[in-house]
Amino acid sequence: MADHKDKHEDEAHEHGPGRYVVIWMALLVFTITTVVTGHMDLGAANLPLAMVIATVKATLVVLFFMHLWDAEGINRLVFGVAIVFVMVLLLGVFGDLLTRMPEALPTGQPAHTLEGGDMPSSHGMPAHRPHGE
Amino acid sequence: MSSSDASAHGGGHGDAHGGNPHLAHHFDSMATQNHASRLGMWLFLGTEVLLFAGLFLGYSVYRHFYHEAFRAASHHLSLTLGTINTVVLITSSFTVAMAYYSVKKGNSKAAAGLLTFTILCAVAFLCIKGVEYNEKFQEGALPGKWFHFHEMQGYPGANMFYTVYFLTTGLHAFHVIVGMAVLIWVLRRTIRGDFDKNYYIPVELGGLYWHLVDLVWIFLFPLLYLI
Amino acid sequence: MSQPVASAIPAPTAAPVYQEINYLNADRGVASWLKTLDHKRIGVMYFASVLMTFLLGGIFAMIVRFELTTPEPTFIGANTYNRMFTLHGMVMVFLFMIPAIPGVFGNFCLPLMLGAKDVAFPRLNLMSLYVYWIGSAIVLTGVITGGADSGWTFYAPYSTSTPMTLFPVLLGVFVLGFSSILTGLNFIVTVHTLRAPGITWMKMPLFVWAIYATSIIQVLATPVIGLTTLLVGIEKVGGFGFFDPGRGGDPVLMQHLFWFYSHPAVYIMVLPAMGVMSEIVAAFARKNIFGYKMIAYSSLGIAFVGFFAWGHHMFVSGQSSFDGGGFAVISMLVGVFTAIKVFNWVGTLYRGAILVTAPFIYLCGFLFFIVFGGMTGIALATISPDVHWHDTYFVVAHFHFIMVGAVIMAFLAAIHYWFPKMFGKTYNEGWAMVAAAFIVLGFNATFIPQFLAGNAGMPRRYYMYPERFTGLNVASTMGSTLLAFGFVMILIYLIFALLRGRIAGENPWHSKGYEWRTSSPPIKENFAETLEYPEEPHTYREPGEEPEHVII
Numbered sequence: 001m002a003d004h005k006d007k008h009e010d011e012a013h014e015h016g017p018g019r020y021v022v023i024w025m026a027l028l029v030f031t032i033t034t035v036v037t038g039h040m041d042l043g044a045a046n047l048p049l050a051m052v053i054a055t056v057k058a059t060l061v062v063l064f065f066m067h068l069w070d071a072e073g074i075n076r077l078v079f080g081v082a083i084v085f086v087m088v089l090l091l092g093v094f095g096d097l098l099t100r101m102p103e104a105l106p107t108g109q110p111a112h113t114l115e116g117g118d119m120p121s122s123h124g125m126p127a128h129r130p131h132g133e
Numbered sequence: 134m135s136s137s138d139a140s141a142h143g144g145g146h147g148d149a150h151g152g153n154p155h156l157a158h159h160f161d162s163m164a165t166q167n168h169a170s171r172l173g174m175w176l177f178l179g180t181e182v183l184l185f186a187g188l189f190l191g192y193s194v195y196r197h198f199y200h201e202a203f204r205a206a207s208h209h210l211s212l213t214l215g216t217i218n219t220v221v222l223i224t225s226s227f228t229v230a231m232a233y234y235s236v237k238k239g240n241s242k243a244a245a246g247l248l249t250f251t252i253l254c255a256v257a258f259l260c261i262k263g264v265e266y267n268e269k270f271q272e273g274a275l276p277g278k279w280f281h282f283h284e285m286q287g288y289p290g291a292n293m294f295y296t297v298y299f300l301t302t303g304l305h306a307f308h309v310i311v312g313m314a315v316l317i318w319v320l321r322r323t324i325r326g327d328f329d330k331n332y333y334i335p336v337e338l339g340g341l342y343w344h345l346v347d348l349v350w351i352f353l354f355p356l357l358y359l360i
Numbered sequence: 361m362s363q364p365v366a367s368a369i370p371a372p373t374a375a376p377v378y379q380e381i382n383y384l385n386a387d388r389g390v391a392s393w394l395k396t397l398d399h400k401r402i403g404v405m406y407f408a409s410v411l412m413t414f415l416l417g418g419i420f421a422m423i424v425r426f427e428l429t430t431p432e433p434t435f436i437g438a439n440t441y442n443r444m445f446t447l448h449g450m451v452m453v454f455l456f457m458i459p460a461i462p463g464v465f466g467n468f469c470l471p472l473m474l475g476a477k478d479v480a481f482p483r484l485n486l487m488s489l490y491v492y493w494i495g496s497a498i499v500l501t502g503v504i505t506g507g508a509d510s511g512w513t514f515y516a517p518y519s520t521s522t523p524m525t526l527f528p529v530l531l532g533v534f535v536l537g538f539s540s541i542l543t544g545l546n547f548i549v550t551v552h553t554l555r556a557p558g559i560t561w562m563k564m565p566l567f568v569w570a571i572y573a574t575s576i577i578q579v580l581a582t583p584v585i586g587l588t589t590l591l592v593g594i595e596k597v598g599g600f601g602f603f604d605p606g607r608g609g610d611p612v613l614m615q616h617l618f619w620f621y622s623h624p625a626v627y628i629m630v631l632p633a634m635g636v637m638s639e640i641v642a643a644f645a646r647k648n649i650f651g652y653k654m655i656a657y658s659s660l661g662i663a664f665v666g667f668f669a670w671g672h673h674m675f676v677s678g679q680s681s682f683d684g685g686g687f688a689v690i691s692m693l694v695g696v697f698t699a700i701k702v703f704n705w706v707g708t709l710y711r712g713a714i715l716v717t718a719p720f721i722y723l724c725g726f727l728f729f730i731v732f733g734g735m736t737g738i739a740l741a742t743i744s745p746d747v748h749w750h751d752t753y754f755v756v757a758h759f760h761f762i763m764v765g766a767v768i769m770a771f772l773a774a775i776h777y778w779f780p781k782m783f784g785k786t787y788n789e790g791w792a793m794v795a796a797a798f799i800v801l802g803f804n805a806t807f808i809p810q811f812l813a814g815n816a817g818m819p820r821r822y823y824m825y826p827e828r829f830t831g832l833n834v835a836s837t838m839g840s841t842l843l844a845f846g847f848v849m850i851l852i853y854l855i856f857a858l859l860r861g862r863i864a865g866e867n868p869w870h871s872k873g874y875e876w877r878t879s880s881p882p883i884k885e886n887f888a889e890t891l892e893y894p895e896e897p898h899t900y901r902e903p904g905e906e907p908e909h910v911i912i
Contacts, residue, residue, distance in 0.1 A: 017234050024227035031219050035212070038359030050355035057223075057351045065230040066344045072168060074552060075175040082179035085580055086186040088667060093190055093616045096671070096683035097197060104678035106610045107198050107289070159477035159554065169480045169553040176545045176579050184583035187591075187617050191602065194613055277601030290608040296600050300591070 023064045030057045155332050167334050174338045178345050181308070185349050188304060192297045192356060199290025206285055206294035207360050209274065211265060215358040218261050219350065225254030226347040229316070229340045232323075236333040241323050244336065248320040251343065255313040262306055269295070276300070298357060305349050312346045315339045376865025378784045379879035386884040397482035398884060402489050403468030404782065409489075410464060411851075413455035413496060420448035422844060425806075425837040431827050441823045442509035443524075449512025450529060451503075454536050455496050457763060458625065461632035462543055462578075463492070465774050466571045468782060470547060472875035473565045475556025475893065477886055480549035488542040495536035502528030511821060513622070516603035516614040520595045527596060530589045537586040540628075544578030547571055558893035562656075565873055565897040566649065569656040570635020573663035577624045577631070581667070585621035588614065612678050619670035627666040630762060631659060633770030634701055637726055640773050641705045642898040643871040644720045645712025646910060649898035651704040658697040665694050672741050676750050684743055691741035698734050702727065713909045715869075718792035722773035725800045729765025733758060736811070751821075754814030757807045765803055772799065772850065779854065780868045784881040785861030791853040798846030805839025870910050873897050 034053040042049065063069040068076055102108040153163050160166040196203045232247035268274075273281035276296035285291040319339040322328065328336060383400045393401055423444045427434045436444070467485065471478055479485050502508065508529045510519040519526060551572045555564070591602050592614065601607030603614040642649045649655065671679055671687030705727065714720065736758040740746050749755060780786050809832040814820075818829045825833070867876040874897050878887050 017231060020227055020230045020234065024223065027223045027227075028220065031216070031223065034355055034359060035216055038355060047360060050359055054352050054355050058348050061226060061344055061348055061351065065226050066341055072171070074172060078172070078175045078179050079182075082182040082580065085667060086182060086189070089186055089190055089584070089616075089620055090193060092620075092668070092671065092683070092687075093194065093613070094197075095686060096612070096616070096679045097194060099680035099682035100678065101680070104612070104680075105198070106605060106608050157482075159471075159480075159482070165553050169549045172552060173481060173484075173545055173549045176548060177541075180541055180545075180579055180583045183580055184587055187584050187587035187620075190617070191591075191613065194610065195608070198610075199608065276598070277595070277604070277607055278599035292601065293608045296602055296607075300594070300600070300602070 019064060023060050026060060027057055030060075153331075163331075170334050170338060174341050178341060181345055185301075185304070188297075188301045189352070189356075192301060195290065195293045195297055196356075196360070199288070199293055202285070202288035202291040203294050204360060205288055206274075206291055206298075207358055209272075209284065210298075210358050211268070212358050214261050214265055215354055218258050219354045221254050221258050221261070222347045222350050225251045225258075226344055228254070229343045233333070233336050233340045236323065236328045236336045237330065239330045241326060241328060244328070245320060245323045248316055248323060248336075252313055252316050252320065255309055255316070258309055259306060262302065269299075301353055301357070305346070305353060308346050308349070312343045315342055376863045376868065377879070378863045378865075379881055379883060381883065382784070382879065382881040383884045384783075384881055395486075397478065397486060399467050399471050399479050399482065399485060400782075400882060400884075400886075402485050403464050403466075405489055406459065406463035406467060406492070409492065409496070410456050410460045413451055414460075416500075417448055417452035417456055418844065418847070420444050420451060422840065424448055425840045427823070428825070428833045429837045431825050431830050431833075433824065438823045439509060442511075442821070443507040445821055446508045446511050447503055450499065450508065450533070452763075453512055453625070453629075454533050455499060457629045457767060458536075458540055459492055459543070460771055461636065461767075461774060462547070462571060462574055462628075463489075465567075465636065465778060466543070466547060466574075466632065469778065469875050470550060470568060470571055471554065472878065472882065472886055473568050473873065473897070474550065474554055475559055475874065475887065475891055476550065476554035478554075479546050480553055481546050484542050484546050488539045488546065491535060491542065492539040495532050495534075495539060497532075498535055499529055499532030502526075502530075502532055513618060514589075514592060515618070516592055516595065516609075516611050517605065519592055520603065527593055530593045530596075534586050534589045534593070537582045537589075540578045541582045544575035544582075547575040548579065551575075556891070556893065559874070562653070563893065563896050564656075565875075566638035566652065566655050566659075567632075567635040569659045570631045570638065573659040574628050574631045574635075576660075576663050577628050577666065581621045581624040581628075584617060585625070588617045588621070591617070612674070615674050615677055615679075616670070619673045620667075623670040623673065624663075624666050626759070626762070627662050629767050631662060633726070633767040634659070634698075636770040636774045636777075637705060637723060638701075638898070639871075639873060640719050640723050640777055641708045642900065643777070643869055643873065644715045644717065644723065645709045646715065646870075646900050647708055647712035648900055649704070650707030650710075651700075652896070652898065654700050655704050658700045661697040662694060665690065665697070669694055672746075675743050675746050681743070688741050688743050692738055695734055695738050695741075698730065702731060702734075715910060717789055718776045718787075718796050719773040721793060721796040721800065722769045722776070725796075725803070726766050726769040726773070729761050729769065729803070733761030733765055736761065748817075749814060751819055752814035753810040753818045753820055756820045757810035757814055760807050760810070765807070769799075772796075775850075775854070777869070778875075779857070780864030781875060781880050781882070783858055783861075784864055784879075785857050786864045786868060787857035787861055788853050791849065795846050795849040795853070798842055798849065802839050802842030802844075802846055806836050806843055807839070809833070809835040809839070872900055 030053050034050055037049055037053070038046065040046075062079065068079065097105070155166075156163055157166060160169065228247045229251045232244040232251065235241070235244040235247060273279075273283070274285065274295050275281070275292075276299050277292060280292035280295060282291070282295070285294075316339055319335055322335060383398055384404075387396070393405065396402065423436065424441070427436055427441055427444070467479070470476075502525065505528060506525045508514065508519075508526045509524045510522060510526065514526065514530070551564070551568060591600075594600055595602050595604065601609050603609045603611050605611060638649060638655055669687055669691040671683055672691045675684050675688075705723075736754070740749055740755060740758055776787065776792060813829050813832040813836075816829065816832075818825055818832070864880050866878070866880050868880075869876070872895065874891075874893065877891055
C-alpha cells in the first residue's frame with residue numbers, strides 16, 4: 001500500500017460551505033485594502049506592503065480554496081518547494097544585478113574603449129599596450 | 134492539454150475490480166488513485182508556478198532598473214478595470230470552490246450552476262482585458278519596437294513596462310482561456326451526471342487549475358496597477 | 361548458458377525459457393502499438409526514437425569534426441558550420457540526452473522495479489511519447505528549413521537578431537519540454553503511490569531513486585526553459601525587446617533564465633546514468649551495494665543543490681564577481697555528492713566477484729570518465745582559471761567527458777544489461793567487448809586532445825583556427841571515427857541478437873534486481889502473481905559470506 005494515510009480529503013473535513021464564504025469575504029476586504037493603501041504614498045513601503053497583502057490573499061486561496069489546509073503532506077511539500085525555487089531564482093539574479101559593475105547594467109554608462117585608455121575601475125594602473133600581432 | 138490531464142487523473146476505464154468502475158487496473162483502491170491524481174495536479178501546478186516565476190523575475194528586474202518609468206506607466210493603467218477584474222477572479226474562485234463542495238455533497242445541479250457562473254466570470258475577465266488592450270493599442274503603449282506612447286516618451290525604459298505588461302497579462306490570459314476550456318469540459322460532465330458523492334475528482338482538479346489562474350492575478354494586480 | 365557454480369543460487373533445472381506470449385506480441389498491429397498504455401511498449405518506442413535522434417546528432421558531430429580536420433575551410437561554408445554545431449548540440453541535448461535513459465529505461469523498468477502493473481498515469485505516458493515525437497518533428501522541420509546558427513544556447517541578442525529562422529527549432533524545444541515534464545510528473549506519482557507492499561522507500565532499487573530525483577528536476581526546471589524559448593521566440597518574431605540592450609533590455613537576464621534550467625538539465629542527463637551504474641555495479645560485482653542510503657540521498661542532493669549553481673556558466677558574461685563567487689562555491693559542493701557515489705561504487709567493487717562483461721567494461725569507462733570529467737568541472741568552477749578556459753575546447757571536452765563518457769557509457773551499459781529482459785534474447789558477448797573497446801578508446805582519442813587544445817587556447821565554435829592546433833584536431837577527428845565505428849558495431853550485433861540471439865531466460869545475469877523476477881520478455885501485466893519482497897534489491901550475500909562467483 002502506498003504511503004498515504006487513509007484519512008484525507010475524501011472523508012476528512014466535514015466543514016460546511018460557510019468556510020468558503022468567509023474566505024471570499026476576507027479576500028474582498030484585502031483587495032479593497034490593497035487598492036486603498038496603493039493610493040497612499042508610503043514611499044519605499046508601498047511595494048512591500050502590497051506584496052504582504054498579496055501573499056496573505058494567496059495564502060488564503062491556497063490553504064482553503066485549494067484545500068492545502070487539510071491536504072496530504074506531499075502536496076504541501078510540492079507547492080512549498082516550487083515557491084522556494086522561485087525565491088532561489090529571484091535571489092540568484094538579484095545577487096548579480098545589485099553587485100554588477102555599472103557598465104554591465106542596461107542603465108549603465110557606456111564602457112570606455114581600450115584604445116590606449118583604461119576601464120574606469122583600474123585604479124590608475126598603466127594602460128595595456130595592444131597585443132602586437 | 135489540461136483537459137487531458139484531468140481525464141487521465143480522473144481514473145481509467147479499466148475493468149471494475151472492487152466494483153468501482155472508475156478504478157484503474159493498476160491502482161489498488163480509489164483512495165490511492167485519488168491521492169495520485171491530486172499529487173499529479175499539484176506537481177503540474179508547481180510547473181505553472183515556475184513558468185510564471187520567470188516573468189515575475191523579468192518584471193522585478195526591469196522595475197528595479199526603470200523605477201520611474203514603471204511608476205508613471207502604472208498610473209496610466211485603469212485601476213478601476215484592474216480592480217473589477219480582481220474582484221471577478223476572486224469571486225470566480227469562490228464559486229468554483231462552491232461547485233466542488235456541491236458536487237461532493239451530491240448536488241450536481243447546484244454545481245453546474247456554479248460552474249457556469251465561474252465560466253461567465255472568466256469571459257467577463259477576458260472582455261475587460263480586451264478593453265484594456267484596445268486602449269493600449271490606441272495610445273501606442275505597446276512593447277518593444279511598437280512603442281510610440283508619446284505621453285511616456287520622457288521616461289527611459291517605458292517601453293519595457295509595456296513589454297512586461299503584455300507578456301505577463303498575455304500569458305495569464307492564455308491560462309484563463311485554457312482554464313475556461315477545462316471548466317467547460319467539467320461542466321459538460323457535471324450536466325451529464327458523471328459525478329456524485331463518491332466520484333468528483335475531475336471537478337476538484339479543474340478547480341485547482343482555476344485557483345492557480347486566480348493566484349497569479351493576485352500578484353499581478355498590485356505589481357502592475359498599484360505600485 | 362551454463363550452470364552457475366555457487367549453490368546459493370537455485371540452479372535452473374532446464375534450459376532458459378522464452379516467454380512465448382509477452383508484451384511484445386500480446387496485441388498485434390501497428391495500431392495496438394500506437395494506442396498502447398503499456399509502459400514497456402512505450403519504453404521500446406522511445407528506444408527506437410532516441411536511437412534515430414542519436415544517429416542524427418552523431419551525423420552533425422561527424423560533419424563538425426571533419427570540417428575541423430584542417431585549419432582552413434575544409435568542405436563546408438562558415439554559416440553551414442555554425443548550423444552544424446548548433447544542431448549537434450540541440451538534437452543531442454533535447455532530442456536524445458534528456459529523454460533517453462528516463463524515457464527508455466525509466467519507462468520500462470520503473471514499474472517492474474516497484475512491483476507495479478504500470479505507471480501512475482498510463483495515458484499521460486503515451487501523450488508524453490506523442491509530444492516527444494511532435495516536438496522532435498518540429499525541430500527537424502526547423503533543421504530542414506535553415507536550422508539555427510546561434511549555438512544550442514541561443515543567447516540573445518544574437519538569436520533574436522540573426523537572419524536564421526530559428527523559430528521552428530525554438531518551438532520544437534518548447535514542445536519537447538512538455539514531454540519531459542509529463543514524464544517526470546508521472547514517475548514521481550508512480551514512486552509515491554504504486555510501490556508494492558514490502559517495497560518501502562529504503563528498499564527501492566537505486567535506479568528508482570535516481571529516476572525520482574531526475575523527475576523532480578524535470579518538473580521544477582523545465583518550465584523555465586519553456587518560458588525562455590517563448591520569450592526569445594516572441595522577441596524574434598515580435599520585436600518586443602525583452603533582452604535587447606537597445607531597448608533597455610538585459611541580455612544577461614536571458615542567460616540567467618536559460619541556465620537556471622540548463623544547469624539542472626545536465627543533472628537530468630547524468631542522474632539516470634548514475635542510477636544505471638548503481639544497478640550494474642552491484643550485479644556485476646555480485647556484492648551488496650556499498651552505502652545504499654548515501655547513494656540514495658546524494659541523488660536528492662544533486663537534484664536540489666544543482667539548482668543553485670547555474671551562474672558558473674556565466675562567469676565572463678558580465679555577471680558580478682560577487683554572484684559568481686557564490687555560484688562557484690556551490691558548484692564545488694555539488695561535486696561532493698558525485699564523489700560520494702564514486703567512492704560507494706568503488707567500495708562495492710572492492711572484493712567483489714567481478715563478472716567481466718560488456719556492461720562491466722562500460723562501468724569501468726564510466727568511472728574513469730566521470731572522475732576526470734567531474735574534476736575538470738571543479739576546475740572550471742574556479743573563476744580565475746575559467747576566465748582562461750571559458751569558450752575554449754577545455755569546456756567542450758569537460759562536458760563531453762560527462763555527457764558521452766559517463767552518460768553514453770551508462771546508456772550502453774543499460775542497453776546491454778536490460779536487453780535480455782526487454783527482448784528475451786542475449787547478444788554476443790565477444791562482439792560486445794570488442795565494440796566496448798572501440799568505444800572507450802575512441803572516446804579517449806576524441807576528447808583528450810580537446811582538453812589539450814582548449815587549455816592551449818583553441819576557442820570553441822570556431823570555423824577556422826590557428827595552425828598550431830591542427831595536430832590535436834586531426835587526432836580528435838580520428839578518435840571520433842573510431843567512436844562512430846564502435847556505435848555501428850553495437851547496432852549490428854544488437855539487431856542480430858534481436859533476430860537470432862540465444863534465449864536469455866528469466867535472469868541471465870543472476871541479478872537481485874526486482875525487475876528480473878518476472879519472465880523475459882515480461883508478460884503484458886508485468887507479473888503473473890503477486891510477489892513478496894523480503895530481500896533488498898542490491899544484496900547478494902549475508903554479512904561475513906564470501907562472494908560467490910557465477911559463470912554465465
